Amino acid sequence: MASKKISMAVIKRLPRYHRFLDYLLELGIKRVSSKELSTRMGITASQIRQDLNCFGGFGQQGYGYNVESLFSEIGNILGINKTFYAIIIGAGNMGRALANYGNFDKRGFNIIGVFDVNPEVIGKKINNMEVMSLNNLDEFILQNKVDIAVLCIPYKETASIADRVAKLGVKGLWNFSPMDLKIPYDVVVENVHLSDSLMVLGYKMNDRFER
């Protein structure tokens, strides 16, 4: 499998290329040079050539890259052609937003269930899915193929819920809770901490503009 040889640093840049190429496709642009990619994306042209060469590249001297094949090749490497089934745990603001967000579907991530503990929320519909009680979580995971649990829950619940779903065979955690998850299971975790990003923004603004 060719993608095995690609370093994680390159992998982390691939979604960025993918987003930009998606936009070019939307505009009907068929080819793009590494120089154009560089100007528009703020990555050096040599870095771009190096990144894209990692998986065979598609650039031709004087022609550039074919936008569509580059887009689909990057999608293949990222595994977008594969389907993941995900559940959202916690139907607060973030959980609801993610459940409603259509853009994940087109990247192969299907949300098949939403769970909460709040009796006022259980049974309500979000994006045509009825919010289920957390009491039914284990049963649901055992009866359905669940690859990813999206955690939108408070700090104190995070470790035990992560533990619980991992033991039931969930292999990926997309974690929006304030806790940085490191669990001793064979699970892949991506932590997303929105307020960290906001605090760093605030710090940079204070620092730069001496507010």
Add this chain to the structure above:
Amino acid sequence: MASKKISMAVIKRLPRYHRFLDYLLELGIKRVSSKELSTRMGITASQIRQDLNCFGGFGQQGYGYNVESLFSEIGNILGINKTFYAIIIGAGNMGRALANYGNFDKRGFNIIGVFDVNPEVIGKKINNMEVMSLNNLDEFILQNKVDIAVLCIPYKETASIADRVAKLGVKGLWNFSPMDLKIPYDVVVENVHLSDSLMVLGYKMNDRFER
């Protein structure tokens, strides 16, 4: 200003300490050793001592850190005691979620306006704020103190909106659009790309479990 000397690498870790200390305070825990921080946070004890020493530290041999003073000192460095006024541009799923998310308030970020172009959304209330028309954006920024614009808009709108608010004096952009913003103004930008994180999660799962 002491914080000027702290490196960006340390600054980026501070929100993480802040979140964890917030949790300890919630539990009523008054002091914590670097070893405990290390075990719970997955950062080495020596890294923690080094990080916290950057701003004078508060650790005492055999006593550890005073949770409350460390929490408030980190908050000061991050500028949480200062108030930022933010507007949200784009009242789609992400914009709505952020408008409803109470946690930013307690970090000093006040959302004072939400804008959209969709006539079906304009005039509707989100978290007690009436969604305004994008036609009124310039007027609103000129008449109110707006520090940060939160961009929850499509790729093709991002550059022009960023340009427009920056020219009106907005100093910070928290960018959730698919575009990686690099604008030639005196503005601080934090890009958040949720689908990138999801795609990296998918890649790691494919790679690790050979799905």
